[in-house]
Amino acid sequence: MHDISLDGSYNARGIGHRRRPWLVRSAGLDALTSGGERSLRDVGVDLVIDLREESEQAGRTHTIPVRSVPLYGAAPPSSGTLESVYAGLVRDRGSRLTAAVIAIAEHPGTAVVHCTAGKDRTGLVVALARLAAGDARAEVVADYAVSGETVRPQREAIAAAQLSGVTLSAAARAASERLHLDSPAEALESALDIVDELGGVAQYLRTHGATSGHVAALADRADAHAAIASGSVA
Known part of the structure; x- marks a missing residue:
């Protein structure tokens, strides 16, 4: 992975070679310059793959095609623990997670x-x-x-405003702040453990609508971009 500096967004990283990644991840791109x-x-x-609900989207300033x-x-949850939110996505929204991976x-x-x-x-879609x-x-x-290091300074004030009108215990507030601002390794590990319980990543994706061809295409894409970037393919 490597950081990509984006005017109008943040938390952007490329997966694979610095000059030619096979996949890029980022925060929202509506205000991209x-x-x-x-x-x-x-x-x-x-191509942009936007995982947000329609209610979260604003007018886009860029011209890259969007799926x-x-x-x-x-609406995304505003309170709760990272682990419970991720567990809910993995167990209940597998077809949507898989649709994004298929894209x-x-x-x-x-x-x-x-x-x-x-x-x-x-984080979940890119991990899968x-x-x-x-x-x-x-x-x-x-x-x-890595995301927590970038997200917290960008969204700390936003999270405080979102939680200001919600009555929560101290423990629940701390969990909700963690939900909005942090990306601790153990949270993703807990979600991936559930995926493993359900048969592993490839089986999970196939169960929720992917084909073996989709899974193979991801490996081929990563390998092909690595070869192009290294100069081993003309």
């Missing part, structure tokens, strides 16, 4: 995946895609954990 769009296009991005794959089917697998170019902060919904592509679990979890 022309310079930010150019930064994405310069690394090959030609909308909302995950929750309702990555079926796109012949490089997609950027985003939600609002680029850590939770994006990367693990299906053959990336090591430790690398995937380490990439996820």
Whole structure:
């Protein structure tokens, strides 16, 4: 993984080679400037996969094609623990998580995946895609954990405003702040443990609508981009 500086967004990283990643992840892109769009296009991005609900979306300033794959089917939770929210997504929204992974697998170019902060919904979808592509679990979890360092300073005031009108115990408030701002490794590990209980990543994706061809395409995409970037393929 490597950081990508985006004017108009944040928490952007490329997966794979620095100059030609096979997948990019980011926070929301609605306010992306022309310079930010150019930064994405310069690394090959030609599709945006937006995981947010329609109610979260604003007018877009960029011209990159967008494929909308909302995950929750309702407004995102504003309180609760990361582990419980992730467990709910993995157990109850597997078809939507898989639809997003299929969108990555079926796109012949490089997609950027985003939600609002680029850590939770994006973190789960990117983790599933990367693990299906053959990336090591430790690398995937380490990439996820980086998001908290970027998200907290960007969204601390927003989270405080969202929670200001909610009556919560001290423990519940701390859990909700963690939900909004942090990306601790153990949270993703807990979600991936559930996926393993359900048969592992490939089986999980196939159960929820992916084909073996989709799973193979992810590995092929990662390998092909690595070969192109290294210069071993003309």
